Amino acid sequence: MDTISERFAAAPGPKYRALATALKEAIAAGELTPGDRLPPVRELAWTLSITPGTAARAYTILTDAGRLTAEVGRGTFVAATTRQPPGRPALLPEPRWPQRAVSEETEQVSLFSPKLPDMGQSDLIRDAFARLASSPPERLLNYPSRPAFTPAREAVLGWLRGTPLGPVDQQDLVLSHGGQNGISLVMQAVLRGPKPVVLVEELSYPGFRRAAELLRAEVVSVPMDARGIDPEALDRIAAQSSAQLLCTSPEVHNPTGIFTALERREAIAEIARRRGFHIMEDDCYRTGRSHERSYRALLPEQGWYVSSISKLLTPALRIGFVVAPKPWTSELRRVAEYGFFGIAQPLADLVADILPRAETLEIAERVRLRVADYVRAAVNALGRHDLIWREDMPYLWLRLPDGWRAGAFVQAAEAVGVQLRAADEFALRDGRAPHAVRMGINAQVALESFEAAMGRLRDLLDNPPDRIAV
Template sequence: MNVQERARIRCHWLPEPDRASGPLYKALVDQLARDIASGVLGPGERLPPQRLLADALQVTVGTITRAYREAERRGLVEARIGSGTRVRERQSRAPDFHHLSHASGDSIDLSLSTPIANPLRSQQLATLMTRLATQTETLDAALAYQPEQGNRAQRETLSAWLGARGLPMPADELLLTEGGQHADYLTLQTLVRPGEAVASDALTYPGMIAAARQLGLKHLPVPMDTEGMRPDALERLCQQQRIRLLYLMPEHNNPTGARMSQARREAIVAIARRHDLLLLEDGVQYVLPEQRGQPFYRLAPERSLYIFSVSKILAGGLRFGALRAPANLIPQLSAGLRAQCWATNSLPGAVACEWLASGMADTIIDWHWQEVRARQQLLHDCLAGYDVQSHPCGFHAWLHLPEPWRAVDFVARAAERGVTLIGPEPFCVGSQPAPQAVRICITPPPDRALLQTALERLTDLLAEAPPVKAMPI
């Protein structure tokens, strides 16, 4: 019995690709996709080792390697160190992530990162709408087809507002988007090519995880410490993988609240230049100037993109934001946006820009930060003695659970006490193991009294022993 015959006997999956239909590695991937769809290969099933399959098909190992990589890029399989290449679990295609409340009944929602309710918002909006109704020229401009980069007057208004708050961005470097999530998706879809990967903190914003998965991109986790992403781990990863873009939340990581020092930012910029990485900084969780470090687009303007949105400071329903990018990337991003939707809706932009330019927004924003600070202090007072990370401007905190608590049990028991939390799983990139921690959002309760009630319930729960699970016989 020769090598091929022995290999074919050992291969539990033995494709018969159409060798005349084009590149052999693509034919193998097409066969793999069909076999997964038909149930020949089930979720979690391991593919044959590359050398074994190469021998069985009498092709080079390089052909099999290329096929497995293309299958991973398409989201059909996932490769794990020590576990080989396996068919991706179906449930892993869509992370347990939501942007609307799942709290039921009288449960106090601490699961969402949303602005604190304030009746002044609707009052100011009514005033703005009345004012805009008389501005025929502004309305006519908003109702017309817009350039791909966005309404010029709105970009100039936003540029002036951001510049006055320590974030100078020329209007020509801004591309208007329908919120931060749209900017995430547009950037990945436009600037990351097949076969390239994106990387981020090992624990990161679920919307970025969802966007990368939806686009079939390889998303790599970078180990973290108390400042977030570790430069030494990033350097090793860049030496091993072909990374195109690095997603960053340097002011306060979601969910952990970790904040990068200036030295950490400069170290990451040096790595990005050495390995030619694009840097995508998420600034949606707006931070006051006195609490803010130097943004990456000021440190490395030639390769940095920055996301801004009014969702956290005014209202998530406006769906208005902007993406700052180097001048050489604006045409490519504009073309990508044009292919998606021609241009963003200009009416929400007219409302948002009038709100910001009028000065009325500042009243709400100032009140909001005072309230956030007070709620952060309340949280740390209630959870004194426990391991809690947060940022003074953060809408949330990261609670490391004491032993023997496990996150899944704590979330379930909190729900029984009338408090809705979110566990760690939606924030984990790839096969990153979930830590025993939960995110606590302090902004959804309408007032501090209700927040205190929820925090006291959690404190009582932490003092108790977790439920004992029966051991299988």
């Protein structure tokens, strides 16, 4: 790899582009020949003193251009021929599912929820199922058991490495049927009495209130500002309502994208400690690194953590996980075991198989980078409007300009083939919502289709309906 290092050092531009250029030049010069296996992403990153994400992005560019091929479980190789998919940009591979041949004006692009691109995870999962087919009979015939799930719990802890959860071991963790089931498990563990009270942010993930309503809990909203939950309002409402649980998303708030800084989290944790309520942190929408300590770390007696693989690998498997505070681990296990005995043993074995694999981390990184391409496309089209976005967040929050109401804008967007969620879907039934919309990143449509949809939204935003004077 000496010549690659030299070419990389001499190439201009961002590091990922410089590495792609260096590899492309090495292929053209015959230094890398068809069938040659390239180093794993982490090994190449260490050699060149760059991040694994930078190396993965360079590999993705050349794979999409047909110069490299990626084979799950084997590695990345120089392609036998260089192939540029006809009519598509170098940064986007051919989609792995049929695309509808309809006009730009009538094509429906759903932005209701984020949709992940297939960056190799479908093959990864198929291969894992094939390996599981040869499992010993007892793994397929017996009820799930706590000891049998130990490898899966350890695999999840490895997946969560780098998330600041405080002291944690695999006994503190329970696997759930996705993040929503994890939320329900936490509520079942902590809520007590005939009419418990659950607090949510005034704009929040609708799954919080739906889970609470199933348990006949009262849901009360807490005002927010630009930094997250308003501590003074939280303290007042918690005292008045005798709240037992606060549901929040401080890393990537759904739907607004707000990040809650450490100082604000510490103030909220102190209120919870003094008032005696629990905090459940829903971290399902974060796709990048954690930026601050979790509520489980800040509030060791009352802080819960919920996440899943749905936004980085696939939502189809319904794999989630809950990490309990140390005093509540046995209660969490009791709720899960009494409720459904635990997830299916083959699913737990699948978790233990795929999460520790190096190629799984590489695929997750490629998913992040591809979603970021779509985010940038949206920002290029809509950036002059009041848009909240992050490259590690699979949706955007758009405050509408004067002249547009959320409901009317959603209807107008659907008329031009784009489906959105209005802000009032994230508020309580009697709550107030701003004139805003949430747009999930749909990376399962061609990038050109997504860009065209953003263009149609831009046209609507630039031409609001006439306001009526009163």
